[in-house]
Every structure is written in C-alpha cells, then in structure tokens.
Amino acid sequence: MKPSVGIRDVAQHAGVSNATVSNVLNRPDVVAPATRQRVLAAIEELGFVRNESARQLRAGRSRVIAYVVLDAANPFFTDVARGVEDAAREAGLALFLCNSASDAGREREYLELLHEQRVEGILVTPVDGESAHIAERGTPVVLVDRESTDGTHCSVAVDDVLGGELAVTHLIENGHTRIAMVGGPLSIQQVRDRYEGALRALANAGLPADSLTLLETRGLQVAEGRGAGERLVGLPSSRRPTAAFCANDLLALGLLQSMTQQGLKVPDDLAVVGYDDIEFAAAAAVPLTSVRQPRDQLGRTAASLLLAENEPDHEHRHVKFQPELVVRASSAVRR
Amino acid sequence: MKPSVGIRDVAQHAGVSNATVSNVLNRPDVVAPATRQRVLAAIEELGFVRNESARQLRAGRSRVIAYVVLDAANPFFTDVARGVEDAAREAGLALFLCNSASDAGREREYLELLHEQRVEGILVTPVDGESAHIAERGTPVVLVDRESTDGTHCSVAVDDVLGGELAVTHLIENGHTRIAMVGGPLSIQQVRDRYEGALRALANAGLPADSLTLLETRGLQVAEGRGAGERLVGLPSSRRPTAAFCANDLLALGLLQSMTQQGLKVPDDLAVVGYDDIEFAAAAAVPLTSVRQPRDQLGRTAASLLLAENEPDHEHRHVKFQPELVVRASSAVRR
DNA sequence: CCTCGATGTTGAAACGTTTTAACACCTGAG
DNA sequence: CTCAGGTGTTAAAACGTTTCAACATCGAGG
Numbered sequence: 002m003k004p005s006v007g008i009r010d011v012a013q014h015a016g017v018s019n020a021t022v023s024n025v026l027n028r029p030d031v032v033a034p035a036t037r038q039r040v041l042a043a044i045e046e047l048g049f050v051r052n053e054s055a056r057q058l059r060a061g062r063s064r065v066i067a068y069v070v071l072d073a074a075n076p077f078f079t080d081v082a083r084g085v086e087d088a089a090r091e092a093g094l095a096l097f098l099c100n101s102a103s104d105a106g107r108e109r110e111y112l113e114l115l116h117e118q119r120v121e122g123i124l125v126t127p128v129d130g131e132s133a134h135i136a137e138r139g140t141p142v143v144l145v146d147r148e149s150t151d152g153t154h155c156s157v158a159v160d161d162v163l164g165g166e167l168a169v170t171h172l173i174e175n176g177h178t179r180i181a182m183v184g185g186p187l188s189i190q191q192v193r194d195r196y197e198g199a200l201r202a203l204a205n206a207g208l209p210a211d212s213l214t215l216l217e218t219r220g221l222q223v224a225e226g227r228g229a230g231e232r233l234v235g236l237p238s239s240r241r242p243t244a245a246f247c248a249n250d251l252l253a254l255g256l257l258q259s260m261t262q263q264g265l266k267v268p269d270d271l272a273v274v275g276y277d278d279i280e281f282a283a284a285a286a287v288p289l290t291s292v293r294q295p296r297d298q299l300g301r302t303a304a305s306l307l308l309a310e311n312e313p314d315h316e317h318r319h320v321k322f323q324p325e326l327v328v329r330a331s332s333a334v335r336r
Numbered sequence: 337m338k339p340s341v342g343i344r345d346v347a348q349h350a351g352v353s354n355a356t357v358s359n360v361l362n363r364p365d366v367v368a369p370a371t372r373q374r375v376l377a378a379i380e381e382l383g384f385v386r387n388e389s390a391r392q393l394r395a396g397r398s399r400v401i402a403y404v405v406l407d408a409a410n411p412f413f414t415d416v417a418r419g420v421e422d423a424a425r426e427a428g429l430a431l432f433l434c435n436s437a438s439d440a441g442r443e444r445e446y447l448e449l450l451h452e453q454r455v456e457g458i459l460v461t462p463v464d465g466e467s468a469h470i471a472e473r474g475t476p477v478v479l480v481d482r483e484s485t486d487g488t489h490c491s492v493a494v495d496d497v498l499g500g501e502l503a504v505t506h507l508i509e510n511g512h513t514r515i516a517m518v519g520g521p522l523s524i525q526q527v528r529d530r531y532e533g534a535l536r537a538l539a540n541a542g543l544p545a546d547s548l549t550l551l552e553t554r555g556l557q558v559a560e561g562r563g564a565g566e567r568l569v570g571l572p573s574s575r576r577p578t579a580a581f582c583a584n585d586l587l588a589l590g591l592l593q594s595m596t597q598q599g600l601k602v603p604d605d606l607a608v609v610g611y612d613d614i615e616f617a618a619a620a621a622v623p624l625t626s627v628r629q630p631r632d633q634l635g636r637t638a639a640s641l642l643l644a645e646n647e648p649d650h651e652h653r654h655v656k657f658q659p660e661l662v663v664r665a666s667s668a669v670r671r
Numbered sequence: 672c673c674t675c676g677a678t679g680t681t682g683a684a685a686c687g688t689t690t691t692a693a694c695a696c697c698t699g700a701g
Numbered sequence: 702c703t704c705a706g707g708t709g710t711t712a713a714a715a716c717g718t719t720t721c722a723a724c725a726t727c728g729a730g731g
C-alpha cells in the first residue's frame with residue numbers, strides 16, 4: 002500500500018549515509034548536533050517508522066518480555082501482571098500479555114510464537130503439570146505461581162499447601178466438621194496443592210478424612226462456583242457441609258451468589274473461604290475470608306529472575322512466598 | 337550463549353537446500369513426503385526454532401494483532417479482549433495484550449513499539465480525546481469503545497450518552513431527585529458521555545440541572561469509588577443525594593463497600609447504578625443495577641473491522657451499539 | 672525417439688536494519 | 702611543518718528468512 006520509507010530514504014533525504022541515520026536512532030550523542038537535527042527533520046518529514054524486525058534480526062536482542070497467563074479475566078493474574086510490568090519497565094522492557102485461557106493448546110501456540118519472536122524472556126503460569134512443551138529453546142522461561150518440578154526453570158510460587166492448611170484450619174477452629182472443598186480440575190497444580198493443604202489441616206486436628214468433601218469443578222470461574230453452589234444445596238441437609246473452602250475467589254464469589262439466590266445465609270448456613278484475596282473479595286455480598294498471596298511481589302520477583310537469566314553463570318532459582326489468611330464476614334463464628 | 341541453529345543448519349543436516357526447508361515450513365504439500373520427513377527429523381534433532389524476525393522482515397507480514405487496553409485490571413476490558421481474541425484466532429492471528437493503565441505516556445510507547453513491530457493491526461481504547469499520536473503510520477488502527485472523532489480510523493463504540501440517560505432515567509422513575517454522578521477524570525470520553533446522558537435524563541424529566549451533583553474521581557478503580565463514598569457520606573444529610581450513578585462498575589463496587597462500612601444501607605439510604613455490568617456486579621454485596629454493554633460483540637466487531645482494513649478499497653466504518661439497563665437490588669424502589 | 676507437462680529441488684537475490692573498521696578532517700602540541 | 706589524537710561520517714558486511722526463476726528428472730503421448 003505505502004511505499005514504506007526505510008532508513009536509506011531518510012539518509013538520502015538528509016544527505017547522509019544510512020549509518021548516520023542509524024546512529025541518530027541508537028547513539029544520538031556520537032553524531033554532530035547539526036546533522037542530528039537534519040536527520041530528525043527528515044524522519045519527521047517522511048514519516049519514517051523504524052522496522053523492529055530488521056533491527057532485532059541484526060541486533061539480536063528484543064525489547065519485549067511476555068507473560069502467558071492462565072486466565073486474563075481473573076484479577077489475580079492481572080495484578081501479578083502489574084507487578085511484572087512495573088519491574089519490566091524499570092529495565093526498559095515492554096510487556097506483552099497472552100491469555101492461554103486454561104487451554105493447553107493455546108498455551109503451546111503462544112509459547113511457540115514467543116520463542117519464534119525471540120522475545121527477551123517468557124513468563125508463564127502453565128495450564129497443567131506437563132511442562133514438556135515449556136522446555137528451554139534459547140529463550141529464558143520463568144514459571145509463575147508454580148514450582149518448577151524438574152528444576153529446568155526458575156520459578157516463583159506461593160506455598161499453596163500451607164494456604165490450604167491455613168484456610169481449613171481456620172474453619173475447623175470455628176467449629177466446622179463437615180467441610181466442602183470446591184475446585185478443579187485437579188490437573189491444575191494449584192488446586193491439588195490447596196486440596197492437600199486442606200487434608201493436612203484435617204489430619205492436624207485429628208478429624209477423619211471424610212470430614213472433607215471434594216466438589217470438583219471444571220474450571221475456576223464464577224459460573225463454576227455457582228454450579229457448585231447448586232450441587233451443594235441439593236445435598237440432604239443432614240449431610241450438607243457447613244463450610245466451603247474454594248480454590249479461588251472467583252469460585253467463592255459464584256458460590257456466594259448461588260447461596261443468596263437460594264435463600265441460604267453466609268456464614269450462618271454456610272461459611273465460605275476463598276483464595277487469592279482479589280480486590281472484589283472484600284466488596285462481595287458478604288465480605289470474603291480469603292487466603293492472600295503477595296501478587297505484586299510475585300510478579301516483580303518473577304520479572305527480576307527472568308532478567309537475571311542472562312547473567313554469565315546463572316543457576317535456576319526457586320522462590321517461594323508464604324500466603325496469609327485474611328478473615329472477613331463470610332467465615333465469622335457461628336452464632 | 338547457544339550456537340543458534342538456523343534454517344541452513346537444518347538444510348545441511350538433512351542434505352537439502354535451505355529453500356526446501358523453507359518450503360517444508362510454509363508449503364509442506366509441495367515437497368515430497370520422504371524429503372519432508374527427513375527435514376522434519378533434522379528440525380527436531382537440532383531443536384530448530386524459526387526466527388520470526390527474519391521471516392517477517394522478508395515476508396512482510398506478521399501473524400499478530402495487539403490490543404492496547406485502558407486498564408487490564410478491569411474485567412470489562414478483559415471481556416472485550418476475549419471477543420477480540422476469538423475473532424483473531426479464527427483468522428489465524430495471535431493477540432498480544434498491552435496495558436496502558438490509563439497513562440497516556442505508556443499508551444504512546446506501546447503504540448510506537450507496535451508500529452515498529454509491524455503487527456498486522458492495532459486495537460486501542462485510548463486514554464484521552466487527543467488521538468494525535470494514534471495517527472495512521474502504515475499499520476491499521478481501530479478504536480474500541482470510543483468513537484473516532486475525525487474519521488481517520490474505524491471505530492466500535494457503545495452509545496454512552498444513551499447509557500447514562502437510561503441509568504438516570506431509571507433513578508428518576510424510582511423517585512430520586514437528588515442524584516450524584518460519580519466518575520472521572522472528565523478527560524475520559526466515556527465519562528463525559530455518560531455524564532451528558534445523565535443530564536439529558538434530567539432535562540427529559542423536567543428536573544433542574546442541579547439535581548445532579550458531580551463527584552469527580554481521579555480514576556475509575558475500586559479505590560476511587562471508596563473515596564467517593566466517604567465524600568458522599570460526609571455531606572450534610574439534608575443535601576446528600578439519595579442515589580448515585582457511577583461511571584463504571586468498579587467505582588460502584590467501591591462505593592457500595594464504603595457505604596456498608598459506614599453503616600448505610602443500599603438501596604435504602606443510597607441507590608446505586610453502575611456501568612458495564614461486569615460479572616462481579618451481580619455478585620456484589622448488593623447485586624448491582626448496571627448498564628450492560630455487548631462486550632463480547634464489541635471485541636469481535638473491532639477485530640473484524642481491523643481485518644477488513646486490508647481490503648482494496650477500504651472505507652473507515654463506525655459501528656455503534658446500544659446499551660441496556662439491567663435492574664437489580666441496588667436500585668430497588670424505596671420502601 | 673522426441674517433446675511436453677508435471678513434480679521436486681535449488682541458487683541467489685532480496686528484506687531493512689546494526690555494526691565494524693576505516694577514513695577524512697581538524698586542532699593543538701612538539 | 703609534522704604528527705598524534707580526537708571527532709564525525711561512511712562503505713560494506715552481516716543477520717536468517719522467503720521467494721522467484723531456473724533447473725533437473727521422469728513418465729506419458731505423439
């Protein structure tokens with residue numbers, strides 16, 4: 002469509018060589034002020050836009066990192082992304098966000114594309130345990146919110162087992178002995194870990210393992226939480242749990258909504274604990290007790306690990322943060 | 337670090353020319369099955385990853401579009417992005433998300449970078465009215481959730497004036513005559529339009545213009561809504577509005593939260609109407625009346641307009657959708 | 672036996688930058 | 702007057718692909 006003006010056109014128009022134009026672009030200080038002005042004027046006049054592909058091809062480096070998130074609609078991940086972006090900007094890098102939407106195929110496609118693009122680095126919160134396709138291929142990869150199982154990558158995670166334990170211990174201390182765990186699919190590592198933590202809490206308290214009912218969902222979205230709520234209410238009230246621990250806040254919010262719709266009170270009829278402590282948790286119908294993760298720090302740390310990958314003698318590091326229980330009305334002590 | 341294996345290495349290893357390798361990659365059908373296998377094996381064995389920069393430089397086209405969003409933490413935009421991505425994938429394109437975070441400088445940087453990257457197209461929900469820096473520079477740009485003022489771009493928008501009118505008319509019909517408009521900064525087009533709609537609703541009902549108090553905020557996040565709530569409660573109760581129309585749901589949720597904390601009831605002490613009808617609106621402390629926009633369709637349409645930009649005799653189109661009021665408990669009729 | 676078309680394969684020329692080493696020029700010191 | 706050292710500028714060689722026209726091979730039709 003357009004004649005596409007290149008660096009040579011600018012050079013010709015300004016009466017200099019293309020090397021000089023390149024210098025104006027990359028090392029403005031080495032070129033004489035008068036020439037620089039002339040070149041800048043030519044760039045302006047011709048509407049020249051530098052071709053990043055060519056630049057990258059020759060220079061070998063990119064100015065971009067990418068973060069492949071599990072679910073862009075989950076505020077938890079956008080908050081982590083915020084931390085990543087802040088750290089990236091300080092290093093002069095831009096951040097591209099990609100949404101795998103919990104789909105392993107999409108995740109693979111994005112990773113493939115990003116490798117081909119030769120971005121400076123890739124952050125990923127993987128869909129499932131199989132990290133085969135995340136193998137190193139020249140571009141540094143850091144796992145976010147997931148521990149690297151085989152140690153082939155750096156990783157930044159939160160102790161989800163502890164998180165689950167905190168949540169369920171809290172419920173037990175509040176007198177609950179029939180508890181539901183809402184979450185799934187179990188192929189997601191985070192869900193498995195939080196479940197394991199819940200079981201550990203039971204064991205610690207000397208409760209039988211069948212005190213915990215697993216209500217497995219097909220995903221971690223609000224709608225799935227609503228569905229779980231309906232299933233829960235369908236149970237005979239003698240066997241119905243008095244408390245629910247949800248694998249994330251989206252589920253908890255859906256569950257909450259479903260309870261209200263069906264005329265049940267939270268926390269009186271059902272205590273609810275969520276996970277992530279997203280901003281909406283505190284603004285919910287009943288303010289939500291939740292397990293808080295250091296989202297911002299998670300992101301910042303992930304970014305800095307990624308940037309450190311290029312250092313000469315790099316060893317993969319695995320950072321693990323501690324979660325923290327935030328108690329609100331949804332799990333208040335039963336009257 | 338790595339010797340970086342290229343197409344020539346693969347060619348040599350498979351005993352063919354580089355052109356053949358390229359063919360295997362781009363037109364697998366033209367190369368003989370036996371050769372193809374051999375080449376694929378070599379690719380696998382050497383761990384070859386195609387260099388997209390080189391490809392794009394030569395081929396001239398990219399396989400990516402980007403969406404520069406106003407606030408990645410706002411579920412409204414991630415929902416729009418979902419629609420964009422669905423449409424993009426159908427066309428074989430990947431989507432990169434960039435977050436301007438309501439910062440004009442960041443927006444400009446991202447746009448600049450994307451132009452330099454020569455992506456296939458750019459979608460943007462701009463920070464402010466000044467669209468000077470969004471000027472065409474070879475890469476098609478489509479405005480999302482904002483009407484193109486000077487007609488230099490395609491755009492997809494929703495009639496925000498009508499939306500504001502719907503919201504406030506609803507409040508007036510419910511008997512409110514002292515209404516607050518919460519939102520800002522007014523440099524954001526959407527806020528201005530919704531405000532204008534609110535004023536129109538007053539005029540239609542024959543109410544004086546001072547029935548509407550503008551509570552201007554510095555942004556459209558939950559925290560700003562909480563702040564507005566405090567300001568609102570600080571007013572002498574004789575002059576305090578009995579209803580609030582918020583420029584988006586995040587503000588409304590913050591406002592709601594602040595009301596509850598301060599011991600005021602919604603809708604009895606204050607009716608609240610939000611805007612966007614994000615999923616969390618229905619799950620809020622008091623289910624939120626809100627103005628719904630066709631988020632998914634907004635995204636899909638934007639993407640298809642973008643893809644149409646490359647057609648031979650393209651004329652810029654401006655699509656405008658109608659919003660719809662969804663009434664819930666937060667604005668129920670006063671008892 | 673010659674020709675023709677179909678089928679696979681290839682050499683070499685782009686694509687638009689960055690970068691390196693060399694070059695021209697000038698200024699001030701010896 | 703010469704020379705060392707600095708300051709600006711440049712020619713040309715990459716970077717790793719895609720693509721085009723040309724080329725080889727082969728089976729079939731005349």
